[in-house]
Amino acid sequence: MSQDWIAVDWGRSRQRAWAMRGTDVRDHRQQHATTENLAGWLSDWLTSDQNLVLACGVLGPVGNAVPCKPLSEGLWSIDIGAPRIELRVIPGLRQSAPLDLMQGDETRVEGFLALNKNWDGVICLVGEETRWVHVSAGEIVSFQSFLTGAMFDALVNGRLSVHRLADVQTDRTAFAAALSDAMAKPERVMARLHEAHAARILDGLEPAEARARLLGALIGAELAAARPFWLGQQLAVVGDGELATLYVDALSEQGAPAALADESRVTLEGLKSAWRQLTG
Amino acid sequence: MSQDWIAVDWGRSRQRAWAMRGTDVRDHRQQHATTENLAGWLSDWLTSDQNLVLACGVLGPVGNAVPCKPLSEGLWSIDIGAPRIELRVIPGLRQSAPLDLMQGDETRVEGFLALNKNWDGVICLVGEETRWVHVSAGEIVSFQSFLTGAMFDALVNGRLSVHRLADVQTDRTAFAAALSDAMAKPERVMARLHEAHAARILDGLEPAEARARLLGALIGAELAAARPFWLGQQLAVVGDGELATLYVDALSEQGAPAALADESRVTLEGLKSAWRQLTG
Numbered sequence: 001m002s003q004d005w006i007a008v009d010w011g012r013s014r015q016r017a018w019a020m021r022g023t024d025v026r027d028h029r030q031q032h033a034t035t036e037n038l039a040g041w042l043s044d045w046l047t048s049d050q051n052l053v054l055a056c057g058v059l060g061p062v063g064n065a066v067p068c069k070p071l072s073e074g075l076w077s078i079d080i081g082a083p084r085i086e087l088r089v090i091p092g093l094r095q096s097a098p099l100d101l102m103q104g105d106e107t108r109v110e111g112f113l114a115l116n117k118n119w120d121g122v123i124c125l126v127g128e129e130t131r132w133v134h135v136s137a138g139e140i141v142s143f144q145s146f147l148t149g150a151m152f153d154a155l156v157n158g159r160l161s162v163h164r165l166a167d168v169q170t171d172r173t174a175f176a177a178a179l180s181d182a183m184a185k186p187e188r189v190m191a192r193l194h195e196a197h198a199a200r201i202l203d204g205l206e207p208a209e210a211r212a213r214l215l216g217a218l219i220g221a222e223l224a225a226a227r228p229f230w231l232g233q234q235l236a237v238v239g240d241g242e243l244a245t246l247y248v249d250a251l252s253e254q255g256a257p258a259a260l261a262d263e264s265r266v267t268l269e270g271l272k273s274a275w276r277q278l279t280g
Numbered sequence: 281m282s283q284d285w286i287a288v289d290w291g292r293s294r295q296r297a298w299a300m301r302g303t304d305v306r307d308h309r310q311q312h313a314t315t316e317n318l319a320g321w322l323s324d325w326l327t328s329d330q331n332l333v334l335a336c337g338v339l340g341p342v343g344n345a346v347p348c349k350p351l352s353e354g355l356w357s358i359d360i361g362a363p364r365i366e367l368r369v370i371p372g373l374r375q376s377a378p379l380d381l382m383q384g385d386e387t388r389v390e391g392f393l394a395l396n397k398n399w400d401g402v403i404c405l406v407g408e409e410t411r412w413v414h415v416s417a418g419e420i421v422s423f424q425s426f427l428t429g430a431m432f433d434a435l436v437n438g439r440l441s442v443h444r445l446a447d448v449q450t451d452r453t454a455f456a457a458a459l460s461d462a463m464a465k466p467e468r469v470m471a472r473l474h475e476a477h478a479a480r481i482l483d484g485l486e487p488a489e490a491r492a493r494l495l496g497a498l499i500g501a502e503l504a505a506a507r508p509f510w511l512g513q514q515l516a517v518v519g520d521g522e523l524a525t526l527y528v529d530a531l532s533e534q535g536a537p538a539a540l541a542d543e544s545r546v547t548l549e550g551l552k553s554a555w556r557q558l559t560g
Contacts, residue, residue, distance in 0.1 A: 062482065094482055098471075101478045128439075129474065145478070146470040147439065154434035159408075159427065186467030187504040190426040191378075194409060198381045198425070202342065202374055224467040 002026070006045060007271040010057030011104060013128060016267075019045045023272045035059065039085060046083040054275050056090040056107035056267070063091025066140045070110035071274055090274050093140060100145050104267075105131050108238055109140060111270030112261055121234030124251075124258065126244045128153065130222060132229035144229060146222045149243065155193065155214060163200050163210055170215055170242060171208040172249065178216020179223070179250050186224035192217035215243075219250055230256050239263050282306070286322060287551040290337030291384060293408060296544075299325045303552045315339065319365060326363040334555050336370040336387035336547070343371025346420045350390035351554055370554050373420060380425050384547075385411050388518055389420060391550030392541055401514030404531075404538065406524045408433065410502060412509035424509060426502045429523065435473065435494060443480050443490055450495055450522060451488040452529065458496020459503070459530050466504035472497035495523075499530055510536050519543050 003019040003026050019027035033041040042053070060076035075088040092103030105125045112123055113135065125131045128150045133143040156165045182192060196213035199205040205213075223230070230251060235258035237247045244260060251258045283299040283306050299307035313321040322333070340356035355368040372383030385405045392403055393415065405411045408430045413423040436445045462472060476493035479485040485493075503510070510531060515538035517527045524540060531538045 094478075099475055099478045099482060101482055144471055145474040147435075147473045147477075148470050150439040151431065151434070151470065151473075154431070154438050155427075158434050158438070159430040185505070187501055189469065189505075190428050190431065190498070190502055191424055191505055193427045193431075194425040195379055197427075198379045202379060202381055218470070221467055222470055225465070225469075225471055 003045060005052040005054055005275060006042060007268060007275070008053055008055035008057070009104060009107075009267050009271070010055050010059045011128070012058055015041075015057075016264075017042060017045075018268060018271075020272075020275070023275075025268070038087070039080060039083065042085075043083075046085070048083060051083060051085045053085055053087045054090070054271060054278065055087065056271060056274070057104040058092075059087075060089030060103075061091055062094045062101050062103065065094045065096060066142060068093065069139055070106045070113065070270070071277060072106075075274075075278065088278065090271075093143075095143060098144065100143060102131055102133075102143060102145065105133065105143075106140070107270035107274065108263070108266045109133055109135065109270070110273050111266040111268065112236065112238060113138060114269050114273050115261070115266065116236075119234075119236075121236065122229050124230070124235065124237045124247060125263075126237060126239030126247050127263075130247075132226050134229065134233075144226060146226070148218050148222045152215060152218055156211070160197055160214075163197070163207060165207050165211040165214070168207045168211055170246060171206070171212040174209040174212035175216045175246060175249070176253060178213045179220040179253065182217045182220020183224050183254075186221040189217050189221040215246060219246060223250060223254065230254070230258075235259070236261055238266050283325060285332040285334055285555060286325060287548060287555070288333055288335035288337070289384060289387075289547050289551070290335050290339045291408075292338055295321075295337075296547075297322060297325075298548060298551075300552075300555070303555075305548070318367070319360060319363065322365075323363075326365070328363060331363060331365045333365055333367045334370070334551060334558065335367065336551060336554070337384040338372075339367075340369030340383075341371055342374045342381050342383065345374045345376060346422060348373065349419055350386045350393065350550070351557060352386075355554075355558065368558065370551075373423075375423060378424065380423060382411055382413075382423060382425065385413065385423075386420070387550035387554065388543070388546045389413055389415065389550070390553050391546040391548065392516065392518060393418060394549050394553050395541070395546065396516075399514075399516075401516065402509050404510070404515065404517045404527060405543075406517060406519030406527050407543075410527075412506050414509065414513075424506060426506070428498045428502045432494060432498055436491070440477055440494075443477070443487060445487050445491040445494070448487045448491055450526060451486070451492040454489040454492035455496045455526060455529070456533060458493045459500040459533065462497045462500020463504045463534075466501040469497050469501040495526060499526060503530060503534065510534070510538075515539070516541055518546050 007018040015033040016030040063072040134141040240263040287298040295313040296310045343352035414421040520543040
């Protein structure tokens with residue numbers, strides 16, 4: 001493998017790496033890793049010389065406060081020996097009011113802006129957390145995080161795991177109905193979640209529909225609270241898989257059309273941008 | 281052990297049994313059990329004769345629809361052989377609009393009413409689920425379940441487990457502030473949960489205070505949605521430990537004083553009541 005550097009996105013539940021030659025991808029991996037086995041995880045890419053690993057995510061500290069550019073000056077640096085790894089971590093961003101932080105999404109915003117020059121508006125980054133990021137003139141102005149995705153995962157893998165909803169496709173009609181219901185009465189979210197459970201048991205509700213009701217309740221409550229971020233704004237959703245398309249659908253139902261951007265592509269583009277700044 | 285019968289409360293996360301002589305408790309146990317090892321779990325209490333086990337909880341079917349008395353006619357019966365166990369399960373209750381079910385709380389309501397004759401009002405049963413039950417003239421009129429407790433457990437044992445909030449005491453001042461905030465803007469619940477996480481990381485918020493913010497956000501959103509159940513009603517909270525006292529405090533802050541009833545006592549009283557009906 002003749003890479004110059006290794007790009008890493010270190011998420012809480014997912015770790016990915018790309019072996020890079022300049023801005024070209026030579027190899028890619030996604031498998032569970034821990035900070036203790038970082039060298040082992042990357043071992044077949046490592047040379048006996050210096051190895052530059054440039055990472056974003058929950059590895060390092062939180063840096064600048066918004067408003068600021070997505071990429072802060074001053075990467076967090078740590079050198080690991082034999083094989084020698086220069087680990088450089090892109091700092092996360094903080095906000096003081098309301099208190100908030102991101103670690104990884106700053107790099108995705110950077111990547112999105114690299115692919116969409118002079119873009120102003122709101123980027124909704126979908127995943128374990130949902131993050132609404134207001135961007136103007138190349139700077140992150142403000143943002144707001146929601147634990148929606150993590151709550152959904154906790155429900156379908158925990159308390160409601162008996163219903164086996166983790167791997168089914170969401171029924172889109174039921175989702176639209178649950179969403180509109182949730183936006184009208186967002187405070188009823190915890191009751192709606194129990195109702196979906198009751199409907200599975202008492203009415204034999206289909207898994208696809210139960211999943212739709214849970215996601216509709218959670219995303220509907222979020223959209224009600226995030227209204228200042230999406231109302232009358234130019235919008236983009238960054239994510240992958242079904243969850244991202246559900247956000248696009250949900251926003252469209254509210255008369256707020258959003259462009260969909262692929263999360264992997266945007267992440268890698270952000271890491272390339274950081275690499276250019278570091279080496280250029 | 282010279283018991284006549286065995287009382288069982290079969291909860292989703294907790295199973296308890298009492299060896300009973302008439303209405304006197306001779307022995308008690310609480311430890312994890314599964315339906316497969318029911319006989320093993322109770323083995324040192326079982327006689328070579330017939331053994332009557334009377335249970336409430338998530339073992340059996342859902343029976344009557346409200347409005348109805350807490351205890352339905354017709355226990356669900358299953359006989360298990362050698363040692364012979366006659367298992368009799370108190371059916372849960374259902375509601376058609378909004379769709380809802382309870383399995384176990386009908387027995388607690390029965391027990392509460394046995395201890396408080398001619399009581400009319402709303403009973404708030406606190407646990408993994410919170411259930412608001414409107415009682416009039418000895419009947420359950422309507423009810424509403426919320427997944428609040430299960431969501432809190434999923435958060436502190438899962439996504440936010442790094443903050444070690446499971447075993448700390450809740451800061452009451454911070455709880456009152458978070459509650460009032462949540463009741464004013466209940467739709468922001470998923471954002472508030474992330475804010476508590478951010479405050480732990482960025483501000484070094486104390487665990488007692490972070491726990492208070494999470495519980496305040498969740499219980500506040502619930503109280504906002506359950507308002508028709510507690511506004512201007514005679515109120516009782518059934519539960520144990522800190523969670524029950526937080527509900528009493530929260531209701532009191534809203535000018536809605538609630539009596540606190542011990543959950544174990546009420547459960548056992550309900551099982552005794554079912555036993556009297558079965559044998560009397």
